[in-house]
Amino acid sequence: MRPPLRLVRIARALALAIAALPLAAPAAEPRAVADPERHDPLLPLVLRMDRYLQQNESGGVVLDPRWVLNETEAVRLSVTPQLLGYAELYRLRATERFRQDIVDRADYLLARFDQVRSGTVFDGMLGYAFFEAWDATGDARYFDAARAIVVELEAQPGSELILNGGLMAAMAFAAAYRLTGDAEAERLARVVLTGLPGYQNADGSFPHWCPGSEDVSYTDWMAMELILIQRRLDDPLITPMLESMTAFMERRVDATGNTSYEEPCPEKQGCTIYYWSVASGCSIDYDTRAFTNELGYSLLLLDHFRSPRYDDVMRFTLALERGGTFADKWDFWPPPSDPYYPWTAADTSVVNISVNFWALAAALPGRPETRPGSAAWGLDGGDPAGGRRPIALAAGGAPRAAARPTAPVLASAAPNPSRSGFEIRFPGGSAGAAEVAIFDAMGRRVRTLSAASGAGGLVARWDGRDDAGLECRGGLYFARLGAGAETRSVRLLRLR
Numbered sequence: 001m002r003p004p005l006r007l008v009r010i011a012r013a014l015a016l017a018i019a020a021l022p023l024a025a026p027a028a029e030p031r032a033v034a035d036p037e038r039h040d041p042l043l044p045l046v047l048r049m050d051r052y053l054q055q056n057e058s059g060g061v062v063l064d065p066r067w068v069l070n071e072t073e074a075v076r077l078s079v080t081p082q083l084l085g086y087a088e089l090y091r092l093r094a095t096e097r098f099r100q101d102i103v104d105r106a107d108y109l110l111a112r113f114d115q116v117r118s119g120t121v122f123d124g125m126l127g128y129a130f131f132e133a134w135d136a137t138g139d140a141r142y143f144d145a146a147r148a149i150v151v152e153l154e155a156q157p158g159s160e161l162i163l164n165g166g167l168m169a170a171m172a173f174a175a176a177y178r179l180t181g182d183a184e185a186e187r188l189a190r191v192v193l194t195g196l197p198g199y200q201n202a203d204g205s206f207p208h209w210c211p212g213s214e215d216v217s218y219t220d221w222m223a224m225e226l227i228l229i230q231r232r233l234d235d236p237l238i239t240p241m242l243e244s245m246t247a248f249m250e251r252r253v254d255a256t257g258n259t260s261y262e263e264p265c266p267e268k269q270g271c272t273i274y275y276w277s278v279a280s281g282c283s284i285d286y287d288t289r290a291f292t293n294e295l296g297y298s299l300l301l302l303d304h305f306r307s308p309r310y311d312d313v314m315r316f317t318l319a320l321e322r323g324g325t326f327a328d329k330w331d332f333w334p335p336p337s338d339p340y341y342p343w344t345a346a347d348t349s350v351v352n353i354s355v356n357f358w359a360l361a362a363a364l365p366g367r368p369e370t371r372p373g374s375a376a377w378g379l380d381g382g383d384p385a386g387g388r389r390p391i392a393l394a395a396g397g398a399p400r401a402a403a404r405p406t407a408p409v410l411a412s413a414a415p416n417p418s419r420s421g422f423e424i425r426f427p428g429g430s431a432g433a434a435e436v437a438i439f440d441a442m443g444r445r446v447r448t449l450s451a452a453s454g455a456g457g458l459v460a461r462w463d464g465r466d467d468a469g470l471e472c473r474g475g476l477y478f479a480r481l482g483a484g485a486e487t488r489s490v491r492l493l494r495l496r
Contacts, residue, residue, distance in 0.1 A: 041314060042299070042360060043369050043376050048324035049357045050089070053082060056350075060104025064350035066417060069342055069495070075116050077351045079105050080129045081358040087132040088361035092370045093377065099136060106133035106142050113145060121156055121165040123149050127172030128228075131179055150176050150185060158191070163199055163206065164218055166192040167225035174232040186233065193229075193237045203251075204244030205275065210282035216252055216261060216275045217288040219245055220297035224359055227304055246305045249298060253309050257316025259298070261289045261332075286340055289332040292320060293352045296359030303363045326352045336440075336475035342417070345476040347491055413479065417493035421464055424449075424479045426488055427457040436460040438492075439478045446472055451481065464494055 056062045062082065067074035083105035090098040109116055109126065117123050127149030134142040153169045161169055173189035176182045200206055201214055208218040223245045230238045252259055252275060262279070265271030277285035288294075295317045302310040320330055328349045334341050343351075369376040413422045424436060436458075438447040447467050451460035458481065464472055474496030480489040 040367070040369065041318060042303075042363060043367070045318065045321065045324075046085075046089070046357065046360050046364065047377070048321070049085075049353060049360070050324070052324035052353065053357070057104075059108065060101075061108045062350055062354070064346075066342060066346065066351075066493070069417075072116055072118070074351065075109070075112065076126065078354045079108055080116075080126055081354040083109070083129050084132060085354070085357040085361040087129075087136055088358070088364060090136050092364055093372050102133050102136050103139075106130065106137075106139070110141060110145055117149070119152065121153060121160045121169040124153060124165075124168035124170065124172040127153065128168075128175050131172065131175035135179060146172070146176070150182070154184060154188060161188070161192050162195055164208065164222055164225070166195065167222055167229070170229050171225060174229045178232040189229065189233055190235060193235050197237060197241060200241060200244065204246075204248030206245070208277045208282065208285050208288065210277060210285065213277045213280040213282040213285070214273075214275045215277040215280070215282075215285070215288055216249070216259060217291055217294045217297075218277070219248060220294050220301060223249075223301040223304075224297045224362070227300060228362065242301070242304065246301055246307060249301060250307055250309050253298065253313055255312055257309075257312035257314070259290070259294070287332060287334050287338070290329045291344075291352070292317075292326040292328065292330060292349070293355040293359070295320070296356035300359050300363045322348075324353070325349075326356060328352060336473065341475060342493060342495070345491070345493060411479075411481070411488050411490040413490050413492050416491075417495050418464075419495045422462045422479070422492050424451075424460045424462060424490060424492075425454070425457055426451065426459075426481045434458055434481060436462075437480050438462055439480065440472070440475065446477070449479075462492070 053062050061079045064074050064078050067078075083102055086098050086101040086105070090102060106129070109129070116126060127146050130142045130146035130149065133139065134146060150172055153172055156169065160166070170189045170192040173182075173185040173192070176185035177189060199211055201212070203214070205214040205216070205219045206222050207213040208215045223242060226238050226242055226245075229235075230242075252261075254260060261276050262272050262274045265273055274280040276288050278287060295313060298313050299310060299317065301307075302313060320326060325348045328344045328346050334344055338344075364370050368374070411424070411426045413424045416422060426434075426436075434451045436449040436451045437445050438449065440446050447462060447465065449460040449462055451458040453459075460479070460481075462479065466472055472494060474494050477492040477494055478489050479492055
């Protein structure tokens with residue numbers, strides 16, 4: 001049966017990810033899996049992501065610019081994972097600053113409680129987040145919000161408590177059970193887990209929507225849900241499922257850390273097996289390949305079982321990271337005609353950064369470098385950023401403003417995204433006029449503009465029309481300034 005379109009849209013948004021092609025992975029020492037004192041770049045990476053979030057907060061949260069496309073989903077997939085990531089860090093190191101990061105985001109969600117709820121099983125992540133906020137702060141408002149969501153989840157029909165949606169509800173049920181001893185929440189969490197093995201494919205993978213289809217991204221994400229549930233509710237079904245999922249992912253990841261989404265059929269020429277749902281026969285799904293938040297799920301799962309593939313995926317992840325940020329996808333961009341194209345075309349995806357921040361922070365418990373006095377936190381002269389400036393925390397955990405590096409001056413456009421036009425700025429540059437070319441996502445020039453000297457550089461304005469005066473379709477465009485040997489560009493997301 002085809003699920004309601006609203007549920008499809010909500011579930012689809014959970015897989016947002018990366019638009020930069022993979023660079024050569026930096027050399028790294030092989031991971032000594034058996035050595036509990038091994039060096040690992042995980043905590044430095046999480047702290048670089050924390051630094052990005054701290055520097056880009058507005059009103060205590062960081063929102064993806066594409067919130068104008070769907071504010072409810074954007075808030076749910078940025079603010080909520082940020083809260084959950086900080087809850088993991090606070091569990092490791094209970095500073096006032098991490099606590100305030102939780103409070104800022106919980107208050108933001110509480111003020112928009114009706115707006116960020118869907119009335120479906122997918123509200124489980126929100127309920128789970130409010131329970132985490134209550135656990136960290138003791139604020140009864142967060143408990144009341146979490147409990148209200150659990151009551152709604154308990155009323156969901158059993159047919160909804162399956163696969164990814166069921167596991168999202170089970171996250172809230174497991175948290176309610178651990179923190180309050182709620183017997184009904186425990187029962188329903190186990191109902192979800194009992195029904196799950198029937199959907200697992202023989203190779204360890206899971207479908208997203210259609211039983212029998214295979215999907216790498218959602219197998220990874222469901223593994224993260226199971227790991228978090230297992231930390232709050234011991235159930236004998238979880239470990240065997242996770243072991244099979246790990247074996248599946250180890251076969252899908254190569255020695256470079258990249259993920260393969262298809263392979264030839266054994267002993268059958270001209271046949272291909274696909275590991276993304278829509279290609280494997282699920283017509284109601286979409287292209288889930290190469291989203292960067294998938295890498296965060298992979299790292300958590302592979303680390304959970306101390307898989308040697310962890311090192312490969314970590315090197316690949318670091319090759320895509322830029323100062324704690326990630327683009328949407330690293331490959332397999334959908335065509336502009338795909339309705340989800342605007343969610344897969346950003347250089348810096350706050351959604352993917354937020355989800356990765358949560359997944360990677362969740363992998364930190366129990367590591368020696370996460371001990372409160374460890375220099376890896378950036379204290380006592382330690383540098384967690386691998387040569388980059390660490391976050392300097394003052395007494396009480398408050399960040400010192402002086403620790404924030406000066407951001408480079410880059411080309412920019414505002415508003416971006418836009419339904420009308422863009423003001424494009426190229427700081428610096430030569431005085432006088434210059435030519436700015438607008439290209440579509442296929443590399444075709446659609447408009448040539450003149451840029452004039454303005455405050456601090458060159459300014460051009462594009463009204464969204466091509467050289468013939470016709471309105472350009474919605475999608476990704478590039479504004480490129482050629483000034484002698486120097487070429488600079490900026491991405492533009494046009495909405496229709």
